[in-house]
Amino acid sequence: MPEIRQSMATKEWVIIATERAKRPKDFISKKNSEASIPESDAKCPFCPGNEKLAPPATFEIMDGENWITRVVPNKFPALSPEGERKRKYDGIHRYMTGVGNHEVIIESRLHNRFISVMKKDEVLNIVKAYKNRYTELAKDERIEHIIIFKNHGAAAGTSLIHPHSQVVALPLVPQAIRSRLNTAMRYLDDNGTCVFCDMSVMEQKEKERIVYENDDFIAFCPYASLGPFHIWILPKRHMAQFSEINEPEMTSLADSLKIVLTKLSIGLNNPDYNLVVKCNPTDYIKSDFFHWYIAIVPRLTKTAGFELGTGMFINVSLPEENAEFLRSINI
Numbered sequence: 001m002p003e004i005r006q007s008m009a010t011k012e013w014v015i016i017a018t019e020r021a022k023r024p025k026d027f028i029s030k031k032n033s034e035a036s037i038p039e040s041d042a043k044c045p046f047c048p049g050n051e052k053l054a055p056p057a058t059f060e061i062m063d064g065e066n067w068i069t070r071v072v073p074n075k076f077p078a079l080s081p082e083g084e085r086k087r088k089y090d091g092i093h094r095y096m097t098g099v100g101n102h103e104v105i106i107e108s109r110l111h112n113r114f115i116s117v118m119k120k121d122e123v124l125n126i127v128k129a130y131k132n133r134y135t136e137l138a139k140d141e142r143i144e145h146i147i148i149f150k151n152h153g154a155a156a157g158t159s160l161i162h163p164h165s166q167v168v169a170l171p172l173v174p175q176a177i178r179s180r181l182n183t184a185m186r187y188l189d190d191n192g193t194c195v196f197c198d199m200s201v202m203e204q205k206e207k208e209r210i211v212y213e214n215d216d217f218i219a220f221c222p223y224a225s226l227g228p229f230h231i232w233i234l235p236k237r238h239m240a241q242f243s244e245i246n247e248p249e250m251t252s253l254a255d256s257l258k259i260v261l262t263k264l265s266i267g268l269n270n271p272d273y274n275l276v277v278k279c280n281p282t283d284y285i286k287s288d289f290f291h292w293y294i295a296i297v298p299r300l301t302k303t304a305g306f307e308l309g310t311g312m313f314i315n316v317s318l319p320e321e322n323a324e325f326l327r328s329i330n331i
Contacts, residue, residue: 197238
């Protein structure tokens with residue numbers, strides 16, 4: 001019989017459609033391998049030698065005279081760094097000025113150097129860039145929320161092949177974030193503990209949904225996964241803000257990202273995916289009820305009318321089987 005599971009962190013309900021569940025191997029991608037992508041592209045604005053095709057860098061990690069990880073403003077930003085943050089009301093119409101920041105993190109000099117084939121110190125450079133941009137952008141008093149994300153593959157919404165992430169600094173807190181914060185606050189009021197810390201402890205105890213674990217992070221397929229191979233990477237130490245991550249934890253996070261994304265790439269033949277760093281609003285400097293985590297969502301199924309009409313997801317796979325499949329992959 002199908003199960004309807006609820007996430008203790010978000011209160012979202014998910015249908016686990018066991019009667020039409022697919023086996024993990026049924027989700028292996030049939031797209032072309034990354035091996036067919038060249039190391040450089042003369043037309044790519046992110047490749048070395050083409051720096052003039054992109055705006056000037058806001059942050060760089062250097063190896064001698066060469067950059068190895070580079071951050072630039074998005075050439076076609078969703079928000080503008082210039083101007084005041086103003087809210088305006090006109091009857092039923094409410095709007096605000098579109099101030100904020102939109103940057104691109106160029107993860108590697110090589111056009112085909114994806115995280116799954118990087119060395120761990122290369123992934124660490126990406127983590128360092130994440131922290132630097134989060135910390136610097138949060139200093140802007142106009143900014144209320146920062147989202148760091150990565151689109152990998154056409155189904156995930158990427159428009160440029162060169163490996164990159166994006167950072168968007170918003171002048172408001174989105175409603176979906178507010179809802180998640182409120183759920184976490186209620187959990188703290190009811191239980192006296194952080195729901196994410198409790199999830200970490202529970203997953204470490206039950207073990208069946210763990211994909212990978214090290215001293216500082218646990219990667220697992222959530223009990224109420226929204227879709228096949230949905231993965232969270234959760235810090236074991238309670239941290240309200242991503243900017244709180246220290247040097248050893250950055251190394252551990254790089255290790256976790258490398259291992260998890262390599263397992264996904266090997267096991268499912270380089271699937272398209274979205275990666276999102278889920279954070280507190282910038283003014284929640286210390287928060288007992290919420291701490292940041294990374295969500296990885298492979299684009300293996302499509303949302304349709306049911307999801308749009310109800311806000312619920314139907315997952316045609318078992319999180320426990322997905323985690324077991326990924327654990328079995330040796331790298």
